[in-house]
Amino acid sequence: MKLPLEHVQRFAGSGIRLTKQREEVFGLLLQKRDHPTATEVFLRAKKHMPSISLATIYNCLDALVDWGLVKQVNLDRAPTRYCANLQEHSHFYCESCGAISDVDVPFDGRWDLPPGFIVAHAEVSLKGQCAKCSAQHSLGTDPIGMGGFSAQHAKMKTQKRHS
Amino acid sequence: MKLPLEHVQRFAGSGIRLTKQREEVFGLLLQKRDHPTATEVFLRAKKHMPSISLATIYNCLDALVDWGLVKQVNLDRAPTRYCANLQEHSHFYCESCGAISDVDVPFDGRWDLPPGFIVAHAEVSLKGQCAKCSAQHSLGTDPIGMGGFSAQHAKMKTQKRHS
DNA sequence: GATCTTTTTAGAATTATTCTTGATATTGTT
DNA sequence: AACAATATCAAGAATAATTCTAAAAAGATC
Incomplete structure (x- = not known):
């Protein structure tokens, strides 16, 4: 290395x-x-x-x-x-597969804060469906047979966290 | 309650x-x-x-x-x-005093992501100096006698996390 | 009120992170 | 190269956050 x-x-x-x-x-x-x-x-x-x-x-x-x-x-x-x-980037967490993707998020750093607040670092975290998983859902290829996204999403909530 | x-x-x-x-x-x-x-x-x-x-x-x-x-x-x-x-808001963590403030951060939700990514939630976290602490530093009222922000900031790095 | 399902409790178990101590390595100085 | 001073490393113990389990309690339904 x-x-x-x-x-x-x-x-x-x-x-x-x-x-x-x-x-x-x-x-x-x-x-x-x-x-x-x-x-x-x-x-x-x-x-x-x-x-x-x-x-x-x-x-x-x-x-x-x-x-x-x-x-x-x-x-x-x-x-x-x-x-x-x-380089500057943010993170996208896929609620279906647990993958974390780097994404370009062009935020300009002009946060509208109360006077006196000085920003040293800003972090943007997004959650949702990654491209791969949203494609699966929209095509209806549902290997589990649980129906659409909402059913699978509900399922995710109760299962153990992604390793 | x-x-x-x-x-x-x-x-x-x-x-x-x-x-x-x-x-x-x-x-x-x-x-x-x-x-x-x-x-x-x-x-x-x-x-x-x-x-x-x-x-x-x-x-x-x-x-x-x-x-x-x-x-x-x-x-x-x-x-x-x-x-x-x-209501919609974001969080500001003060690196000096450890306080977390709610702040209004008007982000418009138009994140420029690769095709297929669907955002369900967005979270903006800011870090820096809160109003109270930045006022203290700029006034030079430094009760510890360690000098300006950078010295105190360096100190924070090595001490235990805020309870 | 009997029954079925969900939630709560208590405590054990697991996991993430930090701390401690002595050994090792690095830097700067003769 | 040897030395001291300092920083880092390794191993394992300790702490802290979170999850799990099983039985009791509470809430919903009939």
């Missing part, structure tokens, strides 16, 4: 230590953009670095988040997910 | 059971709008209903969220908070 030079350079002379572990964690997030949880990052990292510990994963993620290289993605009562943050 | 008639009516004939516990939980959220965690709701509810259990709090919150009466507020790696959802 070798980090592209462009990223390594961001650390040069900044007092920030780019350790093997941090490089590994950041590299994994860059490589596979599926918004893994800390535990998922841990499992992936162990393949290259069998000795790495989960606490280190959390430490590395904290550092990367502090440095602005990684974003945390928060979903309702689910473990925090992580995302290499290379 | 008696629920205003306007809310009780929403349940009439809907098959939804407005139990004492659900009424209590919803009433608490309506009454004190400080975005409590499930545990905080539990502690408050016990004052009126000493026998209520934490699992019931979670059950009630789940039900209220399903019915669209309550919103979940997700912050980085912190317990989920709850908010009686009476």
Whole structure:
């Protein structure tokens, strides 16, 4: 897991230590953009670095988040997910399949707040049906035989959270 | 904790059971709008209903969220908070004092997504300095003597999360 | 009021995250 | 290269948030 030079350079002379572990964690997030949880990052990292510990994963993620290289993605009562943050974007959570998609959301940052409020970060989270799932529903290809979207949606509510 | 008639009516004939516990939980959220965690709701509810259990709090919150009466507020790696959802609004988290403010954020819902994506819910979360804290900093009234915002902000990073 | 279904309770279980401590690595300095 | 100072890592314990389970209670229906 070798980090592209462009990223390594961001650390040069900044007092920030780019350790093997941090490089590994950041590299994994860059490589596979599926918004893994800390535990998922841990499992992936162990393949290259069998000795790495989960606490280190959390430490590395904290550092990367502090440095602005990684974003945390928060979903309702689910473990925090992580995302290499290379350009401005938002997240779309599919209520059918549980996938998280990066989406371009051009918000201009001009939030109309009460005086005195200073915005440092803005996060937009969308929920609904992703393209794949909405196509399935509109075509009526319903493998479960439960009827349309609303029935399946109701079903989702009571089943366990997506792993 | 008696629920205003306007809310009780929403349940009439809907098959939804407005139990004492659900009424209590919803009433608490309506009454004190400080975005409590499930545990905080539990502690408050016990004052009126000493026998209520934490699992019931979670059950009630789940039900209220399903019915669209309550919103979940997700912050980085912190317990989920709850908010009686009476009008469209967003949340502002103050990185200095940890307070969560409701803010009017007029987003028009026209998100520019890839074809096929259907948005059911949109959530905007802002982070930064609330009015009170930004006033403190700009006035230089710094009770800790740590200097300006950046120093205090750095400090916040390493201290324990707000209870 | 008998019965069926849903909800509540209490506590155990699970999972996510943080903390602690000693070992290891890195940086800066002779 | 050796040294001290500092930061990071690893392992596992500890804490905290959330979910699950099973039996009792409550609400709805007939």
